[in-house]
Amino acid sequence: MPSISAIQWKRRGTQLIFLWFLGEFSYYGMFRCPFAVPYVSCANCPVVQCPGRKLWLSFWLILLCSAIFFGRAFCGYACPGGMISQVLGKAALVRGRMKGLADRLLGIGKYVAALAVLYVLFPMHNPRWAIPIRTGEFFHSTTLTFEHANSFWLVRTWFVLGALALGIMIPHFWCRYLCPTGGILDILKRFSLLRYFKTEACTDCNECRNICEIETRPEEANCTNCAACPEICPVSAIEFGWKKRKIPKIEKEVKVAASGRSGYA
């Protein structure tokens, strides 16, 4: 097994490659997309400069495939927003404080955001909230978009930027608590084929949580399969691969009783 740092360097390399391919699309979605929900109404979008017109379909297909195979790995290996959160998280001022009830309650935020996005997308048909600057100078077009966007667009954009910026206080604040794509991927990852998981040897020492930049553990909410934790585990209880379904305890006891080896005979 390669050393942890080697895997992390590979992950950083992957992030840079995806930044190259998705960075501009990501920027346009955030600052130039005229629609309420960016990255989805790209096929006939009037912003002719946006690379999303060519990328969007393959982007969503790759995202879906990655979710089927590797759960939420997109967040840790490819998402430019995740990469920004990671960089900000390096300097996070409040580490390890978001736990227990606060963490669980805030964690619902990303599912609520995902529901809100689905509502805006389907019943509301993804309305246009800004005037599309169809083509223009890179940064100047951004200022024009802000200048001529309606209040909903401005609130949405500042909200996302603010939540991303909060990552400098609480690591990965946006990704953990508010990202709607993260929320949907977090649901899908329950059915993913491959993942990092804890074996029965786990002693709940939380070393993995301490090393994790998103402050989670394998298989739990927000885990992106980033591979930072296996080597740190003192009892080598973190593995990667296909995890067999766990037989519920009660079912196990019934099976044992049926085989006549209950131990109380």
Place this chain on the structure above:
Amino acid sequence: MQDGCNGLSRRKFITATALACTSALVPSRAFGRPFERENLQVWSCGGLAEAFVPANKYYEEMTGCNLAYTGAFAAALGKSLLANATTEVFGPRVLDLAKKLKAQGKMLNFRPLCFTRYVLITPKGNPAGIEGVEDLARPGVRVLLSPDSSPPGGKATMVVLKKAGVLEGAQKNAIRLGDCVQREVAIVASGKADVSVVEYRIAKLPQFRGKFDVIDIPERFFPPPPIPFTIGIMKWAKNMELAEDFVKFITSEKGQSFFERAGFIPALSEEGERLTKKYGVKDA
């Protein structure tokens, strides 16, 4: 070594020929790209982007200059220009905007650029048998409207329907009231709607080419404001010679061909001249 009767050596002949060729080439490079590395900022109505983008590329290759082009809803750009924004050349839609900028002394002059027209589009093959604008009120026809789009695509199409006396019927038949023409017409292309009213340029967009049947709407139903486009030099033009040359190119036969290809009526055409007179597009 002497060659021929004029006493010119072969070496001297070759040298002289090479020098002559070089001297002939050098000025042609210099004058062929007269605005090498010069910059010009151009803004226009976003609807013109499909024409301006290739026209600008052609002009850049021809002159060596660099055009910083922005195409967006003209009223928004106009609002910025009427406030504090600046640009060097501006191609607005709606004659009043050009006149207002001229009156403020921000636009130095303007001239007619091109004209738009409204048409009916149906899915290829016209399955609902649409023949004219009155059919939009026919019961059972699935109409697609985008009243909340930017005014030339939204409000203006409502005026077309109102002038044709079918607004109420068309609204009753509307399967969707959208807010972005380019996105909504994909519904017509897919056959989920029978008809929509759009500018002809929309039917000429690359992604929709060949996906619609186009039916003309009589000109008497058109609302005048969104029809003419103009182009003018702004007072902030740093290189006036370049700005003038660019506008001259855009309104030339070659420049106008890009607009015709994108679905506009070029000002430099018989029809364009008629419309110029009809809408009074002249720099007072």
